[in-house]
Amino acid sequence: MPKWTVIELIRSSPERYAEMVKRRGIDPSIVNEASEIDKKYREALKEIEQLRKDHNALSRGISKASDENYRKEMISKAKALEEKLASKEKELSELEARWREEMKRLPNVLADDVPTGFSDEDNVPVRFWGKPKVLKSMLDEFLKQTKRWGFDVEYELVDGREIVGHADMLERVLQMGDTLQAAKVAGSRFYYLIGDIVWLDFAISLYALDVLTRKGFTPVIPPYMLRTEVLEGAIDYSSFKDMIYKVEGEDLNLIGTAEHPLMALAYDNPLREQDLPLKLVGWSPCFRREAGAGNRDIKGIFRVHQFHKIEQFVFAHPSDSWKYLEEMVSNTEEILRGLGLPYRVVNVVSGELGLPAAKKYDIEVWYPAQGRYREIASISQVLDWQAFRANLTYLRASDGKREYLHTLNGTGIPTSRAITAILENYQEPDGKVLIPDALKKYLKPIERAPLDELKPRKK
RNA sequence: GCCGGGGUGCCCGAGCGGACUAAGGGGCUGGCCUUGAGAGCCAGUUCUCCAUGCGGGGAGCGCGGGUUCAAAUCCCGCCCCCGGCGCCA
The missing domain is CATH 1.10.287.40 (Serine-tRNA synthetase, tRNA binding domain)
Structure with missing residues (x-):
């Protein structure tokens, strides 16, 4: 039982x-x-x-x-x-x-090695990668996010020039995005992507799908809407309010992440023990109300109501589920290293985990113009918290009894945020944005796609 | 959207108002048998409560109501699946 x-x-x-x-x-x-x-x-x-x-x-x-x-x-x-x-x-x-x-x-149990704390400023960095570009004016900030934690991170000091923020890069320098017109017709936090940058969005998805399927994850395109009862199995009430768009007149909700429909693959549908672990990689648009976000990140496409995301999801046997948390983190790290984006991995404090997670790693990418590491990915060990709510079980091979599965979820890569990171980290002094090498092979077959760089619009 | 058929356990499938146990089969697991494999035989294989040594209950047949002392079975509402017609990228 x-x-x-x-x-x-x-x-x-x-x-x-x-x-x-x-x-x-x-x-x-x-x-x-x-x-x-x-x-x-x-x-x-x-x-x-x-x-x-x-x-x-x-x-x-x-x-x-x-x-x-x-x-x-x-x-x-x-x-x-x-x-x-x-x-x-x-x-x-x-x-x-x-x-x-x-x-x-009730919240999930808490892993012993989750740091106690109530602000994301107290998240404990566990490792850094890459050589961030640090503006001279931002050096103090940078050291606060690295040295304070005892890490000596090698960096490239940028002096004598500015780095344009991702929002201005997109809309003013490259002119490949339009949030003003989108706001007029859909509301704030919506956007148009226009021109060469569209290919980048697809290439990022393909690249991450390629990496993860090579690691044994099965690709899935899931439903983009779920019935309320199913969604309640995946998240808690407060996330509901802040995240979920409801469809009027129907018991359907737009998904905030592919995690939820991927989880729902086992909703009331027992898996066989010998099929565990079941590793899935989903591609989907994600819809989020961002109701709790206030005025944060109101410019650009950093925090938006709609974006594409590659998501890792694992149904694991309770006896060995913990090892997949580390595995999934290193998968996402590999994707980011391929993109050449400097990042750090942080162990999220107890007060910021959310009810479902027993432990969570966030991966944060360095944004030179903001002088901050900012969240781009989040990988959670959920144990049997979702399994209890959504009745996710496996049939034990030895006696046919049902046991709760363990679930883990984690970002592969969100395209819009990856784009913002590229816009700042790959920016040249003349306004060009170089395209990360890892993406080139996915752009190459496309006749009209850019290959080496995004060019600023000529004045 | 309209008409017709149908949702029973891990799977297939019988039952259509009272047999204290949802028939039967398949798969899976364990045991017996066998040098080994296969076949055969026996047992287990929904959830939950109490006891957790054996054991003793209760609920459960797509979901929710209703009728009855008694519902998988009868009645009402809803959801989903299949076939046909219509519509459509």
Whole structure:
């Protein structure tokens, strides 16, 4: 029988779980509440099952009774019992609904090596790669993000020239994007990509798909909309509000990431143990409301309502799921190294994990014009948190029993963000943007695609 | 969208108002048998609660309601799949 780690922990040592909840910055009283409901629910269930047992016995007796009077007496007895049961059943179904609700509020357990903290400034860098271009005026900032953590990162000091930010590069220098017209017709955080840069978007997707399929990931183009019930299995309520666009008049939601429909491949659809691990790489557009983002990153295409993303997803056996977290991180690193984008990997603090993750690595790319490492990818170990909600199971080969799967998800590469990073990191003093070598082989077959560089629009 | 057919366990498939156990088969796992393989025989193979040593219950037949002492089976609503017609990139 599937056992959910969180429930098991609440039943066996609630204090330990409460400690984890506290580390996430969540009020630990929810643990007590959940524990209370769990106890109440099980007690009520026990009582009702006893009543049902009696009623069943009575009812079975009726089918055998031949004496008509006796039969009538039994039926009236059963009726009375049935009335008593009806009100109890109602109580139970209410309790069960509350139980389910309560369980869905609970965060995942926390891995021991997740740093405790509540701001992404406290995320702990674990390694750096590349030789970032650092503007002289940004040097202090750069050192804060490297040396403060004990890393001596080699860098290229840029002095005597400016580096244009990705938003201005796109719209003013290259003139290959138009967010103003997009805002007029669709709203802010939408964009048109126009001209040569469109090929770059496709090339990035193809490149990442190529890398990941060579590593044994199966490519998938998933549904771009999901039913609400399925989506609830993948995310928590607050992500729902901030991320999800609903389709009017239908029980459908636009996906915020391919992770969700990839997960849904096992929704109520048991996998076979021998098919694990099942490694998938999805390509999809992603739609996000960005409701909680306020005015952050309002310029350009860094934070937008719609973009393309290559996503890694693994259904893993509970016994060895942790190793895939590291594997997926190094896959994404390989993609970024191929693109020549300087990055760092950070271990995300407990307070910034979100309910589903037990541990999460973010990968952040260096943006010279901003003087900051900024998130481009995020890889999470989810354990059985989604499995419990969406009933993701595998059939154990040894006895055919069902067990919860472990799920892991991680960015392969988001195209729009990769483009912004390229616009800053591959920028030449004359306004040209060089194209990373790794992308060239995907551009080459396209007759009208650029091959070596994106050229600024002539004045 | 309209008409017709249909959703039963990991898979196929019977059952269409009471047999305390959802028939039967396939697959998978374990055991017996065998030098080994195969065949054969036996057992297990939805979820959940209590006990967790054996064991004892309850629920479950696409989803949600209803009728009945009793529903896979009858009634109502919804979802999905298949075939035909229409429409369409």
